Amino acid sequence: MKAVLSSEWLKLRSVTSTYHAVGTAALTVALGIAWTLYVSALADERGTLRAAAPEQGFLPLVQMSLAVLGVLAITSEYATGMIRTSLVTVPNRSTLFLAKAAIVGMTTFVAAHAILLLTYATSRQITSGRHLGFNEVSFSHDLPVLLASGMSVTALALVGLGLGAAVRSTAGAVMSVVTLLFVLPGIATYLPPPWNTRISTILLPSLVPQIAGQRLSSRLGDGFLAPWAALAVLLAYPLVALAIGYYQLKRKDA
Amino acid sequence: MRLILGLDAPTSGQALVNGHRYTSLRRPMREVGALLDASAVHGGRSAYNHLLCLARTNGIGPARVAEVLDQVGLAAVARRRVGGFSLGMKQRLGIAAALLGDPGILMFDEPVNGLDPDGVRWIRDLMRSLAAEGRTILLSSHLMSEMALTAERIVIVGRGRLIAEATVAELTTRYPSLEDAYMVLTADSVQYGAAR
Numbered sequence: 001m002k003a004v005l006s007s008e009w010l011k012l013r014s015v016t017s018t019y020h021a022v023g024t025a026a027l028t029v030a031l032g033i034a035w036t037l038y039v040s041a042l043a044d045e046r047g048t049l050r051a052a053a054p055e056q057g058f059l060p061l062v063q064m065s066l067a068v069l070g071v072l073a074i075t076s077e078y079a080t081g082m083i084r085t086s087l088v089t090v091p092n093r094s095t096l097f098l099a100k101a102a103i104v105g106m107t108t109f110v111a112a113h114a115i116l117l118l119t120y121a122t123s124r125q126i127t128s129g130r131h132l133g134f135n136e137v138s139f140s141h142d143l144p145v146l147l148a149s150g151m152s153v154t155a156l157a158l159v160g161l162g163l164g165a166a167v168r169s170t171a172g173a174v175m176s177v178v179t180l181l182f183v184l185p186g187i188a189t190y191l192p193p194p195w196n197t198r199i200s201t202i203l204l205p206s207l208v209p210q211i212a213g214q215r216l217s218s219r220l221g222d223g224f225l226a227p228w229a230a231l232a233v234l235l236a237y238p239l240v241a242l243a244i245g246y247y248q249l250k251r252k253d254a
Numbered sequence: 255m256r257l258i259l260g261l262d263a264p265t266s267g268q269a270l271v272n273g274h275r276y277t278s279l280r281r282p283m284r285e286v287g288a289l290l291d292a293s294a295v296h297g298g299r300s301a302y303n304h305l306l307c308l309a310r311t312n313g314i315g316p317a318r319v320a321e322v323l324d325q326v327g328l329a330a331v332a333r334r335r336v337g338g339f340s341l342g343m344k345q346r347l348g349i350a351a352a353l354l355g356d357p358g359i360l361m362f363d364e365p366v367n368g369l370d371p372d373g374v375r376w377i378r379d380l381m382r383s384l385a386a387e388g389r390t391i392l393l394s395s396h397l398m399s400e401m402a403l404t405a406e407r408i409v410i411v412g413r414g415r416l417i418a419e420a421t422v423a424e425l426t427t428r429y430p431s432l433e434d435a436y437m438v439l440t441a442d443s444v445q446y447g448a449a450r
Contacts, residue, residue, distance in 0.1 A: 007310035014303035015296060081294030084261055085351070088288050089311045091260045091277040253262040 004090055004099040012103055017072050022111050025065035025153075028058040032119035036126045043130045050133035053142075055119040059149050059208070060181065062115055063156045066108040067177045070157030073104050074245070075170040087254050097165065097246050104161050105154055112153035116146055144227075145212035148234075152208050155238045156181065162241030166248045180204055180237075189219060201225055207234045255361055255394060259288055271359065283312040283355030289348040290363045297337025301328055301347055304336055309354050322350040327376075342373040349380070360384060361392045366400055378404050398433035402426070410436060412443025 012018050032054030039051040077083035090096045120142070127135040156177060164173035181204055188199040197216065200206050201223040206216045210223040210230035225233065256262040258269040260277035268275065271286055279285055295304055305319045323329045326346040331339075336347065345365060352360055362381075366374045381404055385391050395401055401408065401422070408425060410418040418425075418439050422432060429435035 003313050004311050007307050010303065010310060011296075011299075011307045014300070014307065015298040017298065076296060080296045081291055082296045083294075084290065085294045085308065086311075087261055088259050088290075089283055089308045091279065091282055253256075 004095050008099045008103040021065050021069035025062045026115050028062050028115050029118050031058050032123050036123040039132055040127055040130055043132055048131040053134035054123045055116045062112055063153050066153050067156040067160040070104045070160030071164040071173040073100055074161055074164040075173055078168040084254050093249050097249055104157050108157040109154045113150040116149055148208045148211035155234050158238035159241040162245035165245030202233055255363055281312045285357050286359045287352030287357040288361040289352045292344040292348040295336050300333050301336055302332040308351050312355055314354050322353045326350040341368045359390045363394050398436050402432040410439050412440045
């Protein structure tokens with residue numbers, strides 16, 4: 001297993017798509033700085049305002065970029081035929097898939113938290129004493145939502161890996177992730193109440209605020225899940241996707 | 255070959271390598287080296303990184319990677335991306351991958367297809383020298399003239415069934431050439447043939 005892990009780690013490091021994905025996710029830091037400078041300038045004019053926190057506002061960018069990293073970890077192998085070469089060197093498919101999941105999981109976990117914390121730190125430096133809404137609570141108060149955000153990124157990357165193994169196509173897997181992250185929540189919001197909140201409460205973007213004990217949005221109000229239940233649902237997404245992907249990898253000819 | 259390597263599941267029966275299922279081998283590259291499809295590589299990786307990715311899975315170090323790159327003549331382009339390689343270079347890269355674990359058994363699927371005469375001769379000589387070192391080489395090909403030059407034993411399979419198993423010498427004494435032997439033996443197994 002250790003040997004396969006080191007191989008998968010090298011596989012990830014030795015293709016440029018990895019750097020593109022992490023680089024795109026890291027744009028969040030620059031965008032966060034730009035956003036903070038903008039709202040700070042506004043606050044200097046008007047005195048006080050309520051702005052969205054940059055690490056929350058740009059979270060979908062981190063989620064999407066690193067989900068693509070998870071998708072490509074497996075679909076690039078199917079697209080090129082590399083999967084057959086990989087399976088000849090590691091014929092035990094469980095080992096190969098577990099190693100891939102571990103490497104994708106750890107890489108996106110570290111990258112997401114680093115990006116989010118950096119965005120948090122730089123924006124809070126810039127705002128200094130201004131009243132912007134998002135910068136008026138302590139770090140320990142923001143920590144749960146930061147951790148939940150980072151975990152949601154890893155969860156999505158693993159969902160991407162699992163669906164990628166299931167459908168064996170980059171476009172198909174990316175589309176599935178987009179559906180989970182943007183399309184379904186978009187539709188759910190406009191369902192007649194109370195169904196909008198009932199459905200939204202179990203969708204991926206709503207899990208981060210529920211884990212941190214916050215409301216979903218001004219339109220949807222409070223979710224139905226307690227923090228521990230929201231965390232369980234967040235973990236269930238990648239587990240289900242990985243199980244489907246594993247089943248397909250194991251069952252079908254390569 | 256795909257069945258032997260565990261890529262496909264047989265509808266019935268099993269294929270064993272040295273008495274074990276390939277998928278149960280812990281360090282498969284040390285027992286069997288295989289090249290099925292030279293283009294089955296990620297074009298964005300360098301030749302060296304590609305081989306090192308494969309080597310690491312079987313606990314093989316970077317020194318051996320450099321060694322096989324040298325053996326197949328790719329040492330000078332080791333840091334170049336595989337995507338820019340010609341078919342011949344990819345074929346050499348695939349052979350380097352098969353040799354990584356210094357295995358006693360080697361499997362090659364149509365290794366000389368699409369190669370220039372220089373590449374064909376290089377592979378022919380390499381196959382012979384590997385066999386002379388005492389290794390078993392399983393090679394699939396439709397190039398009968400090439401097989402007449404390279405192989406010792408011939409197995410003819412048609413429509414998934416074994417048609418003949420003999421030495422090249424046996425077949426060439428019975429028929430005018432290996433190609434004639436192939437045409438006669440597979441006459442009943444041609445699925446999509448032109449009218450003769």
